[in-house]
Amino acid sequence: MRLLCMLILFVKEVVYSLDDNNGRLLRAQATASLAHDCQRGCKSTVVPICAEGITFQNECLAFCQGFEMYSKGKCNLIDGLRDNNKQPKFLESAGRDVFVGTPELKRFEGFIYTGVVSLDHSLPMMLQMSLPNNASDDSILHNVDHEKESEERDLRAIRVTSTGALYVSPGNIGTNDTILRLAGDNGHRKEKVIGHDTREIITDTATMPFKAIGEIDYSRFSEGGCTGSIIGASSVLTAGHCVYNQKDQRWQSPYSFSPGRYRSNDQTIEPFGVWLVDYTTTYLKYTQTGDVEYDLAIMTMKSNANGKVGDYMGQFWIGVSQCAFPGDSGISGYPGDKSDGTLWKSQPCDRWYHDCRSKSVFHQCDTYGGFSGAPIYTKTNVVIGVHTHAYGPQIKWNGGVAFDNVHVNSLKSWMSDSSTS
Known part of the structure; x- marks a missing residue:
């Protein structure tokens, strides 16, 4: 021997x-x-x-x-x-x-x-978009690179379980495309209120679409950090930076999801229960580059005593965004500048901009930290994008990821229980 x-x-x-x-x-x-x-x-x-x-x-x-x-x-x-x-x-x-x-x-x-891999249970680092010093309010609308090579060859996914097991999908490694990067002095994405605050608190979370929107917690002992929306029997949609800190290159560890959470008598109420995270999936390209056009993730939830979260709560459809966003599209989430556990909506938004040639959407919905991952949805409860970021104080726009066929097909491939319109 x-x-x-x-x-x-x-x-x-x-x-x-x-x-x-x-x-x-x-x-x-x-x-x-x-x-x-x-x-x-x-x-x-x-x-x-x-x-x-x-x-x-x-x-x-x-x-x-x-x-x-x-x-x-x-x-x-x-x-x-x-x-x-x-x-x-x-x-x-x-x-x-x-x-x-x-x-x-x-x-x-x-x-x-x-x-x-090691997991970080602290709240996600939410970064602010970096812009030239002379950037104007509307210059960002025309600052998107339309000369990128086809993205279809660069769609590898990366998946992490709640115990830190790491999986990747095989395929091409990626390109050196010019990208919109996330940057910031203090590491916090300053999603912001633009002008007069038009957000409205939701007191009845028992109806669609609000019962399919929830708050993401990062440990048993903390509350909030990001927003998610149910798009499948076990699938919750959120932002990529809610599961991966690209700046520090470490994996976040979302712990649970509470749909329809609200606040009453100074207490946070989970009227439908809490679902624990089983694993998360995002674009490998986002973890590599921080490209905000790929700032998407899906959390797959464990079943609880009520069964699967989407079967129990109901769910959104996902669909491709239109070139001109519908004026009645809105965003709902859990902002950090309001009382813990309160759901707020920004709808209708004052302005939208999406030129159909990129995966970015610009909007003037009022948001704040904690809104990251919030669904951008139509009055027919179709999610057509995800809110992800803001710009500097001189820019009166917030931003997100607009769904095209590439994103919709990727999201569908990350889950086995999708609903598409």
């Missing part, structure tokens, strides 16, 4: 030396088949390797999912494990090897298990 182990180590060292000397990819099948027992599972050891542009936490995870060619170290490209140099604390504190078995590796069809 000792001789066999020494032989395995010798063969592996020879193969690794080829990579070190010549920079060539490693052919792992012959040696890994002796070293890894895929039926038993893979340890949580962190020795990163790169296979087909995907960083795996270790060689075993790649081999047991059919990857035969790889190189030592992380991929040069940005991906979900780029800055994850060691095990998350909950694995370190286990005091033993944690094995990842076949059920975890094959949990999501079309996704590859790459490792485990």
Whole structure:
């Protein structure tokens, strides 16, 4: 047995030396088949390797999912494990090897298990759009790059479970397109009230569309942070930055979703109950670049005693936005400048701007921090976009993501229970 182990180590060292000397990819099948027992599972050891542009936490995870060619170290490209140099604390504190078995590796069809990441349970960092110093009120409407290459080849998704398991969908890695970036001095997206505050509090959350809108909490002991809307039996739509902090490159950990939450007698009321988050999915492109046109995410919820959240509460449809947004479109969410747990609507908005050539929409609905992820919806309860950001104090516009066919198809592919109009 000792001789066999020494032989395995010798063969592996020879193969690794080829990579070190010549920079060539490693052919792992012959040696890994002796070293890894895929039926038993893979340890949580962190020795990163790169296979087909995907960083795996270790060689075993790649081999047991059919990857035969790889190189030592992380991929040069940005991906979900780029800055994850060691095990998350909950694995370190286990005091033993944690094995990842076949059920975890094959949990999501079309996704590859790459490792485990640490999760941040603090409130999401909400960033402000950076603009030139001489930006004018309407100049931002014409500052969108329309020369981007086709986005359809750059639609990889990335998924994280409530325990930190990270999955990516295979596909093309991405482009270096010019993008609208998020930036800010203090890290808080200053979604704002424009002129006179026209927001209206919702006191009856038992009817559509308000019962399908809820507040997202980030721990059992905190309240609020983002807004979400139900678009499937188990699917809640929100903003990408509500699940991933692109500035600090760390994963947020939304904990629960409370549809129709309101406040009465100085207490927060969840009239329909609370649903816990199972996993979240967003665009890999958003985590790589912070492109606000891809600032979208879906939270998949666990069932509770009432069943699935969408079956119990009802849900929105999702649809492609029109070039000229309907004047009756509105936004409803949970703003941070109002009493905790209160739902407010901005409808109708004073102005909309969407030129149909980009995935960005500009609006003059009154918003505030906490509105991030709020649905932009029509009077027929079709969500056609998501509110995501504001601009500097000199700009009288807020912004969001407008749904086109690319976004609608992506959202549908991230869930198995979508409703589309």
